[in-house]
Amino acid sequence: MTTPTPHTPLRSSLAGDPDMAELVDMFLEELPQRLTVLTTAVDTGDIETLRRLAHQLKGAAGGYGFDPIGKAAGSLEALLKASGDASQSQLSSMAGSIADLKTLCERALLGRTH
Amino acid sequence: MTQHTPQLAEVHPRVLVIDDSEDVHRLLRVRLKNEELILDASLDGPAGLAAAKDNPPALILLDLDMPGMHGFEVLRRLKEDAKTQAIPVIVLSGNCSSEDKVAAFDLGAVDYVGKPFEFTELRVRVRSALRLQRLMQMLSQRAQIDGLTGLWNRAFFDQRWLEEYARCVRHGHALSVALFDIDHFKAVNDTFGHPAGDEVLQGVARILRQECRQTDLACRFGGEEFVLVLPDTDSEEAARLAERVRHAVEEAIWPRHPTHRVTISIGIAGASGSTKVSEAEWVEAADRNLYAAKRSGRNRVIATDVTLGITTLTRKSA
Numbered sequence: 530m531t532t533p534t535p536h537t538p539l540r541s542s543l544a545g546d547p548d549m550a551e552l553v554d555m556f557l558e559e560l561p562q563r564l565t566v567l568t569t570a571v572d573t574g575d576i577e578t579l580r581r582l583a584h585q586l587k588g589a590a591g592g593y594g595f596d597p598i599g600k601a602a603g604s605l606e607a608l609l610k611a612s613g614d615a616s617q618s619q620l621s622s623m624a625g626s627i628a629d630l631k632t633l634c635e636r637a638l639l640g641r642t643h
Numbered sequence: 644m645t646q647h648t649p650q651l652a653e654v655h656p657r658v659l660v661i662d663d664s665e666d667v668h669r670l671l672r673v674r675l676k677n678e679e680l681i682l683d684a685s686l687d688g689p690a691g692l693a694a695a696k697d698n699p700p701a702l703i704l705l706d707l708d709m710p711g712m713h714g715f716e717v718l719r720r721l722k723e724d725a726k727t728q729a730i731p732v733i734v735l736s737g738n739c740s741s742e743d744k745v746a747a748f749d750l751g752a753v754d755y756v757g758k759p760f761e762f763t764e765l766r767v768r769v770r771s772a773l774r775l776q777r778l779m780q781m782l783s784q785r786a787q788i789d790g791l792t793g794l795w796n797r798a799f800f801d802q803r804w805l806e807e808y809a810r811c812v813r814h815g816h817a818l819s820v821a822l823f824d825i826d827h828f829k830a831v832n833d834t835f836g837h838p839a840g841d842e843v844l845q846g847v848a849r850i851l852r853q854e855c856r857q858t859d860l861a862c863r864f865g866g867e868e869f870v871l872v873l874p875d876t877d878s879e880e881a882a883r884l885a886e887r888v889r890h891a892v893e894e895a896i897w898p899r900h901p902t903h904r905v906t907i908s909i910g911i912a913g914a915s916g917s918t919k920v921s922e923a924e925w926v927e928a929a930d931r932n933l934y935a936a937k938r939s940g941r942n943r944v945i946a947t948d949v950t951l952g953i954t955t956l957t958r959k960s961a
Contacts, residue, residue, distance in 0.1 A: 548673050548674075549673065552669055556666070585664045587758070588664060588666070588737050588758040589670065591759030592670040592674075592760070592762070593666070603737075606737075
């Protein structure tokens with residue numbers, strides 16, 4: 530088994546489900562925009578936007594067959610919740626979790642079929 | 644669904660999903676597409692509450708963590724409103740703590756599904772909630788239907804009359820109530836037996852149903868008395884409808900006593916707009932007219948406009 534690197538494409542576990550193909554494509558099409566929102570929220574210390582984004586990805590990514598993204602988003606949400614009124618400085622303590630989520634999203638984009 | 648023939652709700656139940664995530668709506672549309680149900684989507688609590696009130700669905704799937712109004716607040720308001728309190732609610736939440744589950748059930752949820760959901764599980768939980776909802780609806784409708792005639796019963800009339808009265812007062816719509824009583828019904832029972840009496844009750848109910856429009860409400864008031872609630876109908880129009888019923892009953896031939904005709908007397912109270920008369924006085928006015936119709940020879944219609952106090956006496960048949 531090879532260890533996934535940032536360059537290993539992450540494919541949806543539902544890629545073979547004809548009902549889901551279109552939805553998975555749609556999710557991937559919108560993913561770059563979500564990544565932009567994520568980056569901006571981190572840069573500006575917009576905790577609420579970050580929390581909402583993590584919350585929504587936690588709930589939805591699994592539904593599109595991207596369980597690892599859902600799990601990473603869930604971990605980030607938990608960290609954000611635990612820190613309460615997280616400040617910009619506290620955000621840096623979550624840098625690892627944020628980077629994990631970003632990497633997984635980027636790998637999912639690499640796995641796009643078209 | 645027509646009101647004078649009680650029926651179960653539409654074949655495809657409507658399910659309202661209240662969730663701020665567009666993804667959830669999309670995924671559910673695909674994952675529930677073979678379930679023969681209609682999915683409605685609301686993206687926040689207030690929109691969901693408005694949609695539920697406007698056109699109550701068979702089931703609500705409710706997210707908890709939403710910006711603006713939290714799902715628990717939505718649930719509390721749904722259960723507070725008489726129009727929405729009977730709708731079963733399945734809570735969808737990413738937080739599967741026992742406290743949240745207990746709070747959801749305490750507030751009246753029927754089920755709790757964790758996010759991200761396993762769609763097969765969600766599907767069977769939706770099915771199960773809809774099955775239960777259908778049974779509950781059947782039971783409560785049974786309790787509102789008169790077993791012998793299939794018309795709505797007195798309890799249902801009492802409830803709906805208040806609603807229609809309130810609507811008339813608020814919006815100034817026309818409204819009439821008509822009381823029907825079978826003349827000399829006891830004689831039918833005594834002479835031809837109770838099965839013959841039952842047949843007459845069922846026959847009169849059938850004629851009422853035939854003459855009614857979709858929005859009218861035909862109820863068995865008790866014994867050999869029936870009541871029609873006629874929204875958007877003034878006393879004159881109500882008297883015309885009642886006259887058609889009177890005529891049809893008089894013309895009917897009864898298999899168990901073909902030579903013995905049956906007649907009915909009718910008392911009507913109506914208003915062409917908003918009125919100061921109370922809901923109880925209104926029904927009493929119709930009852931007084933029924934009594935007057937009986938006393939003056941039966942087989943006739945007497946109608947009053949409660950706003951004007953005008954009494955219309957329609958013809959007595961020869």
